[in-house]
Amino acid sequence: MSDLSELYQDLILDHNRRPRNFGELPDATCHADGHNPLCGDRVVVAARIEDGIIRDIRFTGSGCAISKASASLMTEAVRERRVAEALELFDRFQAMLTTPTGQPVDAEAFGKLAVFAGVREFPMRVKCATLAWHTLKAALLQPGGVVRTE
Amino acid sequence: MTEGAGTARDLSLARADFPALAQQVHGRPLVYLDNAATSQKPRAVIEALVHYYERDNANVHRGVHVLSERATAGYEAARETVRAFLNARSVAEIIFTRNATEAINLVARSYGDAFVGPGDEVVVTAMEHHSNLVPWQQLCARVGATLRAVPIDDRGELDREAFAAVLGERTRIVAVTHVSNALGTVNPVAELIAEAHRVGAHVLVDGSQAVAHMPVDVRALDADFYVFTGHKLYGPTGIGVLYGRETLLDAMPPFLGGGDMIRTVTLEASTWADLPNKFEAGTPHIAGAIGLAAAIDYVTRIGFEAIAAHEHEVVARAVEALRQVEGLRLIGEPRERGSLVSFVMDGIHPHDIGTIADSEGVAIRTGHHCAQPIMDRYGVPATARASFALYNQASDVDALVRALERVRRLMG
Ligand SMILES: Cc1ncc(COP(=O)(O)O)c(C=O)c1O
Numbered sequence: 001m002s003d004l005s006e007l008y009q010d011l012i013l014d015h016n017r018r019p020r021n022f023g024e025l026p027d028a029t030c031h032a033d034g035h036n037p038l039c040g041d042r043v044v045v046a047a048r049i050e051d052g053i054i055r056d057i058r059f060t061g062s063g064c065a066i067s068k069a070s071a072s073l074m075t076e077a078v079r080e081r082r083v084a085e086a087l088e089l090f091d092r093f094q095a096m097l098t099t100p101t102g103q104p105v106d107a108e109a110f111g112k113l114a115v116f117a118g119v120r121e122f123p124m125r126v127k128c129a130t131l132a133w134h135t136l137k138a139a140l141l142q143p144g145g146v147v148r149t150e
Numbered sequence: 151m152t153e154g155a156g157t158a159r160d161l162s163l164a165r166a167d168f169p170a171l172a173q174q175v176h177g178r179p180l181v182y183l184d185n186a187a188t189s190q191k192p193r194a195v196i197e198a199l200v201h202y203y204e205r206d207n208a209n210v211h212r213g214v215h216v217l218s219e220r221a222t223a224g225y226e227a228a229r230e231t232v233r234a235f236l237n238a239r240s241v242a243e244i245i246f247t248r249n250a251t252e253a254i255n256l257v258a259r260s261y262g263d264a265f266v267g268p269g270d271e272v273v274v275t276a277m278e279h280h281s282n283l284v285p286w287q288q289l290c291a292r293v294g295a296t297l298r299a300v301p302i303d304d305r306g307e308l309d310r311e312a313f314a315a316v317l318g319e320r321t322r323i324v325a326v327t328h329v330s331n332a333l334g335t336v337n338p339v340a341e342l343i344a345e346a347h348r349v350g351a352h353v354l355v356d357g358s359q360a361v362a363h364m365p366v367d368v369r370a371l372d373a374d375f376y377v378f379t380g381h382k383l384y385g386p387t388g389i390g391v392l393y394g395r396e397t398l399l400d401a402m403p404p405f406l407g408g409g410d411m412i413r414t415v416t417l418e419a420s421t422w423a424d425l426p427n428k429f430e431a432g433t434p435h436i437a438g439a440i441g442l443a444a445a446i447d448y449v450t451r452i453g454f455e456a457i458a459a460h461e462h463e464v465v466a467r468a469v470e471a472l473r474q475v476e477g478l479r480l481i482g483e484p485r486e487r488g489s490l491v492s493f494v495m496d497g498i499h500p501h502d503i504g505t506i507a508d509s510e511g512v513a514i515r516t517g518h519h520c521a522q523p524i525m526d527r528y529g530v531p532a533t534a535r536a537s538f539a540l541y542n543q544a545s546d547v548d549a550l551v552r553a554l555e556r557v558r559r560l561m562g
Contacts, residue, residue, distance in 0.1 A: 004505075004506060004509045004560075007505065008502075008506075008560060008561075013560075013561070016561075038517065039500075039501055039516070039517050039518075039531070039532055040517070040518050040522075040525060040531030040532040041499075041501075041531065042531070062499075062531055063499060063501075063531075064499035064500075064501035064502050065498075065499060065501075065502045065561060066501075066502075067499075068499075122505060124505075125501070125505065128501065
């Protein structure tokens with residue numbers, strides 16, 4: 001049975017209430033607009049890349065607790081990482097969200113992002129957890145890009 | 151057929167007529183409040199489908215054998231049931247479609263391409279479901295007509311002055327919903343139709359959110375077209391209805407071409423069958439029509455007087471109770487409300503409301519309800535919506551409120 005407390009963990013609730021790195025980034029070198037037309041969630045991710053490293057990253061937008069917390073925790077997770085590393089982290093994050101619920105998650109490899117393992121029990125909400133990441137990817141690969149998740 | 155408990159005398163027992171309601175989700179008894187999306191099906195409908203497939207299954211209008219005769223008789227009897235349900239003059243005016251969306255597209259294509267031209271105007275309202283908006287946008291783009299949208303006020307009611315002002319000699323057709331699926335507003339469609347007729351326009355009414363909750367008489371309304379979808383009326387999915395005034399349907403070209411809709415075919419050209427077959431190309435959803443008729447028989451047996459009185463009571467209780475929930479704002483406060491309530495909660499996204507309510511066994515809809523212009527109008531990305539059917543009870547409202555209190559505790 002899907003357990004609500006697995007989904008809404010304290011860390012997620014905290015980042016939902018007080019999102020980190022929330023706001024505009026005036027000196028951004030790339031940004032992208034993410035939209036989930038199904039639920040109306042919107043997120044804009046802006047980053048400043050120097051020498052292939054994400055030096056600064058911020059987001060704005062509106063969304064559910066999962067999507068907001070995911071965006072917030074994502075900005076913390078990728079700051080000061082190389083672009084290639086951030087993209088690779090997204091791939092692993094996405095793979096983690098689609099592994100069967102019974103399978104344990106390598107908490108060490110994911111750090112705080114492991115908190116999203118509970119989303120696996122709520123398939124309808126996986127897109128909420130990945131919207132910001134898809135948007136980051138679009139920003140990194142294609143400055144000014146727009147992504148949709150449906 | 152089992153005689154359901156749902157009779158005019160005792161709607162409190164109607165729940166027992168609906169097998170799907172007798173289950174637990176997440177270890178709690180299911181409280182189904184997503185009836186505006188689709189309603190559950192009474193046993194009488196499920197049995198009609200089983201009976202048809204087990205005994206009568208054959209294609210219609212094309213065989214001389216017994217099963218084909220039975221299937222044809224069942225299908226055409228269903229058409230008569232729908233005719234009586236809407237009080238249409240003739241079965242020629244009842245076209246079976248897949249759903250409301252297809253019925254509207256049929257009119258936008260067939261009527262629209264024939265009778266709407268460059269410089270003409272099509273009127274819709276700001277509270278239409280996408281299915282009663284997009285086909286008209288497409289029509290206008292195709293023929294060079296102009297789409298005019300009548301705004302709504304803060305209560306979620308149609309701006310009547312703007313409606314009157316937008317009507318003119320270029321208005322060809324007005325497409326308006328009977329009941330808004332996102333706000334609950336009941337539109338005064340008889341008055342709107344009379345106003346539109348005064349300028350010579352025709353009117354299509356989208357009755358998808360109306361027919362399960364109130365009696366509809368297309369002649370009393372003087373509607374030119376009235377559409378609804380079967381699955382929100384306790385019927386199967388995949389079956390919908392277009393009512394059209396016979397003179398209009400007669401003058402309209404076919405929508406889809408193929409079998410069943412022709413009179414004669416040569417390799418060069420064809421002539422069309424009479425109504426209603428002209429608009430029913432291909433093998434129809436025979437079982438769906440029969441199931442829909444069983445659904446109509448079910449609600450007719452209970453009676454709309456009893457259904458409406460019961461639902462009004464439950465909905466009034468819901469509105470009252472939701473107003474007491476801290477930080478909750480109703481979206482749409484129409485003076486005449488159908489059987490649904492839309493709301494948002496301060497600082498809490500509707501998705502989270504939906505997931506937490508679900509964990510309590512309470513099924514509600516969250517999202518934009520295929521009515522994005524309404525979300526824009528109220529400046530919200532989405533709403534939560536509780537929508538009621540004849541089987542819902544006061545206790546369902548109480549369960550919803552308890553679930554929302556849990557939402558508040560968890561997310562607040
Ligand atoms: C007002 C209204 N019109 C039309 C529709 C479309 O119904 P369907 O998807 O069955 O065609 C709906 C249901 O979603 C509705 O609520």
